[in-house]
Each structure stands twice: as structure tokens, then as C-alpha cells.
Amino acid sequence: MDPLTWTGSLAFINPIFLIALVLLAASILLWMGVSILTAGTRHVANADGTMTLAGNPQAMASLGVRTTFFAVAVLALAYVLLGLTLGSGAGIIGAMSRQLLPTWAALVILFGLSISFKRRLGLYGKLFDSPIGMIGFALVMFWVFTGVFAAMDLIATHDPLAQLSGMKNKVPGTPVRGAEAGDYAWYLLGGDNLARDVFSRMVKGAWEVLKYAPLATLFAFMVGITLGLPAGYYGGRLDTVLSFLANLILAFPVILMFYLLVTPEIVATGLPQYMAVVLFAFPLIFCGVLIHSRFRTQPSKNKLWLAVVLVPMALLYLSLVNAPGSKIDFWPLDFFDVPGGVLVVFVSVVFVNSPTVFRIVRGLTMDIKSRDYVAAAQTRGERPWYIMLWEILPNVRGPLIVDFCLRIGYTTILLGTLGFFGLGLPPESPDWGSTINDGRKLLQIYLHPALPPAVALMSLVLGLNLLADGLREESLKD
């Protein structure tokens, strides 16, 4: 087998793509320069009572940016599409594009359906009116689909933990030595310092991130909301105490906290498990109060809903905190075990994130509680928790959804930081932070092991930021 080049038989597009990129950069610079010097488009009143927008240098510059951006996008798409058809004939990019076929298919279906039904989909549909939001959503969903399909073993070319002899630190596109008939014949993005496939580790790493980041953020939101609502609504001494505790955690340097919580000695004392008992109880409390405050006056319905929601959640909760051979080991019905290190990472990320959510929810609640509809509910004689969860919470959902997106990105960064310092997660784990940490030792000589996970992490977080921006823009419109 011959080593693959980056673009293979598509090499003829490269100079065109390069020219398009240079033109795009030049036109953006021109656009920026022109916008400082000249004013925007002018409205011109015509004699017949109509209005037209007068063209000017700025409009032309913006047209230039749009054209060159379009050209770059078309050429990038050409790489992907031709790569899909040619496979490894189109070099590394083509082979990767072929491997990612399930992701592309899922993305096309999702975007096709969403755009055709966007008027019926509420805020989610409105996202497709904002180009920024769409780009962000596409980036996020790309990694979501890649992660999910990688977990189903549809994308990775090799086992992310397998070390193949002779592949140590090999450059991208190196053929695997002595590959059998069924094996994939190349290391698409090269091998790392333990001769593992960088591409497979990167796509598997996407799943590692997806497993933890959104769930940890969700837990942090449950904790933050359950504590922030009463703190903002009641105020007074409760607020003082909870705010002091939140500030206490916020003043703690995050890395120091991780180092203190994640060491094996602390794990042996069971402290993270006790923290898990407290932190993971909040979703239960939240859902219980949510249902009870709604159906308080209809006892039969109340009992039914509480049972339907709380029993499975309680079972999950108990099997989550219960682990045989640790400090908490009493519950016989243990469905699954979370590896000790993972639980610790999860707990510390939730712990670090929840005070910020608490402060946001508290601030929003203090702002909303003086509104008329809250006063109306109070006059009706509604209970405080009903007002908090069913009157205030739905009305602060906009900022909370936006912050949720941002916070998933931030959690991804935190998980990467943990991996970067080799804390918590198992050392072989393909998550992006650990992979960057592995790759950085030889960074001066071999770039390829560290660069793909770094770019992957950056693009995911960038996507989440853009998505949050798009959501904020669209939710402010109404």
C-alpha cells in the first residue's frame, strides 16, 4: 500500500482553494476597512414615493465577502462530496470524508427536516433564520453525530486502544504494516507515541465528551435552579447563606479543587461519593417539587405522576451512588457501576459549575419576582414553590437556555483541563484533553498526535458559543 497524500487525486483543486481563501481574507480586510471609513447604505426617497437602498463602497465590499465566502464553501463541499465518491483515492481528506458518511447523512436529514418545518418548531425553528446560529448548530451536531456513530463503531477505522507495531509517531496517511484483508489499510491522521490511530482516538474522544459534558451541565443546572429560585424569591437570611457558600466555591481556584478532589487518596475516603449523594439528589428534589406543586390539589393525579417520575429516578440515583466495595454499598439493586474516576470527575465538574448557575438563576428570579403576574399569582393564593417553578422559571427560560449552551462548552473545556493534567479519567481514555496531554510532550517534533483533538475541541466549543449567540439573537427578537 502506498502512503496517502492529503488530497490525492483532488490535488488540482488545491491551488483554486488557496486562491479563494486568500481572496476571502483580502475581502474581509477590505470590508472592515471600508466600514470604518464610510457610512452604511443610504435610503433614497424616489419621486414616485418608493424607497430604494443606495449602493456604496461598503455594500460592494460586503458583496465581495459574500461571493468569496460562497466560493470557499463550495470548494470545501467539493472536497467532501468528491471524497465521498472517491474514498481513499482522494487522499486523507477523501478517506476521512468517506469514513464520516453516517455523520454527513444524519446532518443532511436533520437540516432538511428542520428547515422545511422551521415555522412549526418554535425557538428551535427560529434558529434556522440566523446564519450564525445555523453554523454553530451544524458544528455541534457534527460532533454529536460523530460521537454517537463512533460509539456504534461506524466511523473509527481502528481500535482506539490498539497499538500496532511500526506505527509509532508515523505521519498522517501511513499504510498499516502487514494489514489483513479486513483491516483498514491506513492510519489516516498518523500514529501517536504509543502507535495508536489518532483519527480513531479523536472520533472516540467525541463520545467521551458527549457522555459527560451535557449531563454534568444538566445536573449543575438542577442544583443551581433548585437553590437559586428560593434564594432569589425569599431573599433574606437564606439568600445570604447560600450566596456566601456560592462565593466560597467560586473563589476557590478550580485547578486546586480538582487536584484536591481527584487524587486516589481522597477517592479512598469516599468524599466524592458523599458529594455525589448530595449533588445527585437535586434532580430528584427538583422533579418531586415540580410535580407536587402543580398537582397538589389533585391527590390521585399527584400520586400517579410522582410515582411514574420519581421511582425510576430514585432507582437510577441509588445505582449511581451505590458502588460495591466502596464506602456506600448497601443497595442490592445496583443496575450499573460508574468507574470511580469517572464519578469523581463528574462530581467535581458539577460542583464547580453549579454556583455560577445559582447566581444567574438568583439574579433572574430577583428581577422577575416584582412582575405583575407574580403578584397576581400571590393574590390568587398560590404556594411559593408553585410561583417559583411554574410562574417564574418558564419566564426565565430564554437566558437559561442560552447559558446552558455556553456552559456545555465551558464544561467541555473543564473536562479537557482535567484530561490535560491527567486527573481522574483512566490514562488510556481517548478523551481530547488526555490526548492533547499525551501529544504535547513531543510537540516540537511530531505535531499530528496533538493537533486533531485540539482542533476538534476548539470547533465543538466554538459551535456551542455560536449556537448560544444565535439563540440569544433569535430569542431577543420577540
Added chain:
Amino acid sequence: MGLFILRRSGVMIITALCLTFIVFFLTNLYPNLEKLAKTEGNFRMSDEAVASWLDKNGYGQPIAIKYGQWLGVVPGWTREGEDGITGRCIDGTATAEIAAQAPRYCGILQGDWGYSTRFKTDVGEIIETRLGNTGYLMMWVLILMVPSALIIGVLAGMREGSALDRSLSTVSIMTTATPEYVSGVIFIAVFASSTVGLKWFKGTATAAMENPTFENFFLPVLTIALYGMGYIARMTRASMTEVMTAQYIRTARLKGVSFGNIVLKHALRNALIAPFTVIMLQFPWLLNGVVIVESLFNYKGFGWALVEAASNNDIELLLAVSVVSVVVVLLTQLISDIGYVFLNPRIRIA
């Protein structure tokens, strides 16, 4: 105002006490002490030997007393052995006369930070040199980060929705989406790699501790500055766009003041109030970045000391590190509160 500062300082001291107690508690949990005894003494120690070692070195006391001793409000422990007296405030073993002259209290209130088991020197000395290195790094980070973030924010915010605004906003979103360990890796790849890079800068900053030059010091500074910059720039932009829609700006425009004058003389001062607090509140995150960048570029500063202390369970050094970082964080919060009141005449605090 005086009362406000007093109250804030009180809260700050309570916070610092709580946080150091938490660190003290976590580092003094029994498995940690056991590890310490084994690294200091002998890895094959039996459980009884560990217990007696801990007892002999003053770790066997109740946690509150140990914390008091570390703080310097409880007299240091002393212990009479066969060949003399040992104690917290006594170096090694001493005779009764020398022991009698040793100070009774020796905690951080007396300026005694303790002894580092990792570096085998006084903690105060380590903190001083390491903090000096990091202080120098931070100085350049702030010099690079703050003006460029403010300029980007003001330029983007003065004409909302313009081409300049959109492109600068995209740049700032991109920098906030790139954590230090990612941008650092990319910078080293592009600018410092010996195989494919441009070789403009050095990939390590080890030499920068003695002889900082542009070549070996710029990349770490840039890496930390970029991540914080995007956030400050976005806050500045938000505050600037808000100010630019205010009534008095419209009045100035209608009076015929030129756009440059409006931005520089009318809008800028009011637009910089919010970023001031944001910059101050960035310090905890900068500290995070410092730890990452110092490990990545092998620059032996405060963050490096933190990593070394934490991974070797060096209790006294870890406590000192946390005291310093907590005090820095709380002080910047205090300054940001007070500064906000000074800068914003609309806020009155009795």
C-alpha cells in the same frame, strides 16, 4: 463607604478562613497523611509505624488544633523524646534550653509558612521566587490583554451591526472558544515546531526565568492573554453598544459633534465602567490559565509550584499556594466592588 469596605473585608477574611480550612481538612485526611508518612519515611512501613510516625511529627492531633497551630493562634506542639525536644517551632531535635527559647506560636500569622516536603526548603522562599516569576508573566499578560481587549470591544461596539463589529465579534468568540491548552498547542505547532513551523519563537519558556526575551516569552503571554481577551472584549462591546444608544449620545450627535469626538470624549468613559469589574473578576480564570501555560511551556512559576505541591501532597506548600490564590481572588473582588462604586456615580453606598 468606610463601613462598606470594612464589611467587605470582614466577609473576605471569613471566606479566606473557610477556604483554607477546607484545604487543610482535605490535605490532612488520613490516606493523605499515610502517603506523606510513607514518602517521608519508608514505603514499607506497617500501619503501626505510620501511626507512630504521624504522632511523632505532630500530625496525630485533632484537626482543629492543627489548623490553629498552622494559623498561629494555638501554641505549636512540642514533644519530649529520648534525645531531646522536638516541636513545630523547633528545628530538628533540641535540648531543653534551646527549646525554651523557641517561639511558642509559629503559624502564618507570625510569618512562618512551614517547610516544603517536596523542595526541602522553606515554603515562604518558594512562594516568593515562584510568585515573582508568575507576577512577571501576569504583568505582560495584562499589558497585552487589557488594551487590546478594550480596543477591540470599543471598535466593535461603536457601530453595532457594522462589518467591523461582526468580524471583531467573530474573532472574540473564537478566542473565548479556545482554551489555553488548545491555543498553546496550536501556537507551538505554528510558530515553534522544529519540523514544519515558522520557527519564530521558542516552544519552551524555561530560559525566560533568567533572561526573558521576546522570542522565548511571547508565546506563553499570548496564550494566556487570548483566552481572557475575547470575554473582556465581548463585555466591552456590550457596554459600548448600550452607551451608544443612550440619549446623551443622540443629543451630542444632533449638536453636530463629530463621530470620533463622540466616541472618545462622550461614550468611552461610561463604556469602560463595566469592563473594569470584568477585568478584575477575570483573575481567578487567569490563575487557571497560568497553571496550564506554565506546565505547557515549562515555566517554573506559581502554577508549576501548585501542580508540584498537589501531585506530591506537600501539605504546607499546598496550603500556602491556596492562601495566596484565595487572597488574590478575594482582593480583586474587593477592588472591583470598590472601583465600581467610585467609577459609577449612580451607585451610593452608605
